[in-house]
Amino acid sequence: MGLLEKIDKNKLPLHIAIIMDGNGRWAKKRGFLRIFGHENGVKAVRESCEACAELGVKYLTLYAFSTENWNRPQDEINALMTLLVKTIKAETETLIKNNIRLKTIGDFEKLPKNCQNELNKLIKITENNTRTTLILALSYSSKWDIVNSVKKIAQLVKDGILEVEQINDETLSKELTTGPFPHPELLIRTSGEYRLSNFLLWELAYSEFYFTDTLWPDFNKNELYKAIINYQNRERRFGKTSEQL
Ligand code: IPE
Ligand code: IPE
Ligand code: MG
Numbered sequence: 001m002g003l004l005e006k007i008d009k010n011k012l013p014l015h016i017a018i019i020m021d022g023n024g025r026w027a028k029k030r031g032f033l034r035i036f037g038h039e040n041g042v043k044a045v046r047e048s049c050e051a052c053a054e055l056g057v058k059y060l061t062l063y064a065f066s067t068e069n070w071n072r073p074q075d076e077i078n079a080l081m082t083l084l085v086k087t088i089k090a091e092t093e094t095l096i097k098n099n100i101r102l103k104t105i106g107d108f109e110k111l112p113k114n115c116q117n118e119l120n121k122l123i124k125i126t127e128n129n130t131r132t133t134l135i136l137a138l139s140y141s142s143k144w145d146i147v148n149s150v151k152k153i154a155q156l157v158k159d160g161i162l163e164v165e166q167i168n169d170e171t172l173s174k175e176l177t178t179g180p181f182p183h184p185e186l187l188i189r190t191s192g193e194y195r196l197s198n199f200l201l202w203e204l205a206y207s208e209f210y211f212t213d214t215l216w217p218d219f220n221k222n223e224l225y226k227a228i229i230n231y232q233n234r235e236r237r238f239g240k241t242s243e244q245l
Pocket of ligand 3: 021022
């Protein structure tokens with residue numbers, strides 16, 4: 001039986017989030033510059049999107065560039081932003097063909113203007129697609145998003161629109177850039193690193209974590225199937241006992 005047949009279609013996660021890590025090491029192992037790893041990571045992005053659309057996973061969030069990544073060497077940042085624009089243009093057809101809607105989370109205004117323009121174009125073109133929502137985390141960090149949300153809530157209180165007593169879990173969730181989306185049931189991180197690197201701290205409060213040593217450019221549909229099968233074999237208790245479920 002192939003991996004795909006082992007997936008229970010009735011127990012799919014609604015939302016999968018992935019920390020795509022290991023591009024630099026993948027390239028270095030082969031004696032190439034780091035950017036070669038990023039270029040080779042694009043195929044893994046396409047495969048993950050297609051696999052989610054084919055399976056019917058409704059949301060896929062990909063951590064593509066963190067707030068902290070602005071501290072990388074300027075030439076790597078430039079190369080990543082150029083690659084982003086190139087990929088958006090090249091993958092437009094893939095998104096349309098697979099009925100995928102594009103969204104972003106993070107500090108959009110921090111991105112170079114040409115990136116913003118290309119992203120906005122593709123967001124507009126795909127806005128009525130319904131199969132899967134692809135959410136790119138760009139210039140994203142969870143602490144930034146939470147601080148931003150708190151500021152918006154403070155303003156609502158200051159303007160007399162909201163009472164302090166009314167602030168709850170939902171209020172904070174709603175003001176995050178992740179606000180329109182359900183929280184992920186499954187988080188995947190590639191490349192054998194076991195940390196969140198400032199990703200979805202609030203949204204992953206009760207998610208299942210899956211770590212693999214596979215470097216991002218080697219990630220593919222089968223790797224995603226493995227993660228989903230592993231997830232489907234877990235018992236999610238949400239604080240209750242096994243017997244209560
Ligand atoms: C992930 O790969 C891609 C981004 C963070 C943009 P890395 O570039 O972090 O690759 P490693 O972790 O150095 O191998
Ligand atoms: C996390 O990867 C960010 C992205 C995948 C975009 P990093 O490679 O930047 O994370 P650290 O620095 O190793 O924690
Ligand atoms: Mg890394």
